[in-house]
Amino acid sequence: xxxxxxxxxxxxxxxxxxxxGMWLFILSEILLFGGLxxxxxxxxxxxxxxFHHASRELDVxxxxxxxxxxxxxxxxxxxxxxxxxxxxxxxxxxxxxxxMALGLFFLLNKGFEWGAKMEHGIYPNAPTLLxxxxxxxxxxxxxxxxxxxxxxxVLVGVCVLLVMLILLSKGKxxxxxxxxxxxxxxxWHLVDIIWIFLYPLFYxxx
Amino acid sequence: xxxxxxxRKTRYQTYALVWVTLIILTGITLSAAGRELGGWTVLIALVxxxxxxxxxxxxxxxxxxxxxxxxKVIIPLVLAVFLVFILxxxxxxxxxxxxx
Numbered sequence: 001x002x003x004x005x006x007x008x009x010x011x012x013x014x015x016x017x018x019x020x021g022m023w024l025f026i027l028s029e030i031l032l033f034g035g036l037x038x039x040x041x042x043x044x045x046x047x048x049x050x051f052h053h054a055s056r057e058l059d060v061x062x063x064x065x066x067x068x069x070x071x072x073x074x075x076x077x078x079x080x081x082x083x084x085x086x087x088x089x090x091x092x093x094x095x096x097x098x099x100m101a102l103g104l105f106f107l108l109n110k111g112f113e114w115g116a117k118m119e120h121g122i123y124p125n126a127p128t129l130l131x132x133x134x135x136x137x138x139x140x141x142x143x144x145x146x147x148x149x150x151x152x153x154v155l156v157g158v159c160v161l162l163v164m165l166i167l168l169s170k171g172k173x174x175x176x177x178x179x180x181x182x183x184x185x186x187x188w189h190l191v192d193i194i195w196i197f198l199y200p201l202f203y204x205x206x
Numbered sequence: 207x208x209x210x211x212x213x214r215k216t217r218y219q220t221y222a223l224v225w226v227t228l229i230i231l232t233g234i235t236l237s238a239a240g241r242e243l244g245g246w247t248v249l250i251a252l253v254x255x256x257x258x259x260x261x262x263x264x265x266x267x268x269x270x271x272x273x274x275x276x277x278k279v280i281i282p283l284v285l286a287v288f289l290v291f292i293l294x295x296x297x298x299x300x301x302x303x304x305x306x
Contacts, residue, residue, distance in 0.1 A: 030288070064232070068232065191260050200252070
């Protein structure tokens with residue numbers, strides 16, 4: 001067994017191969033969101049003033065709060081992996097629960113935000129929205145699709161982390177085999193990166 | 207390729223420092239958006255978002271400590287593909303003339 005083909009000793013696992021697979025999936029996700037970002041750029045290029053007006057109606061404080069929440073959840077996620085590497089199982093579980101709680105808090109805020117928009121008659125195909133300028137309709141359409149798809153990713157992430165929590169508690173994820181947690185972390189951070197771009201593009205158009 | 211138990215461990219302090227930097231950069235994005243900077247606003251926002259992503263990729267996602275070259279190659283490759291998509295879309299948009 002030379003260095004380039006060495007497997008993880010335990011159960012002939014290939015940790016690097018598993019991570020590479022996860023990275024390929026993450027890159028396909030980047031292109032999925034990338035397509036939507038190009039759509040956004042094209043429509044914003046065609047309708048700069050409408051996008052500006054529509055963006056003003058989004059809640060910057062709530063958007064900023066959600067940014068801080070997701071960044072903090074990324075910290076707790078990374079720390080949770082660091083903890084299990086050091087065989088600190090309880091700490092790792094607490095940090096993982098914190099990550100999930102922050103994820104749910106993010107979704108709760110998103111729910112309030114969407115709720116407030118819908119109360120003002122801003123939702124796909126709403127008569128009050130359709131009466132507005134074309135660019136504003138496009139802006140809110142993109143807003144719902146992109147933050148919605150992102151929110152769905154957060155929800156899936158929380159479910160994946162729940163499975164990881166169970167595996168941690170059963171000792172199936174441990175200091176000598178933490179690749180599942182590492183890969184779940186990669187997914188969680190991806191969701192954070194997507195939000196890093198969504199935040200200025202939707203909430204901060206000046 | 208390394209067995210997972212030999213993976214280099216990152217210190218908690220490093221993660222905390224990265225988090226502080228990310229929060230500061232968020233603050234800069236927010237305050238820059240409030241100023242009248244014209245066309246620079248989007249560029250500044252995207253540069254800061256790119257910097258933040260770089261920090262998350264390298265530290266939280268451990269790209270920095272990946273040993274295999276393939277990890278360093280696939281991301282620029284995907285970004286290059288993405289750039290081609292952007293260029294094609296915008297060259298189309300820019301030369302459409304009167305059609306909207």
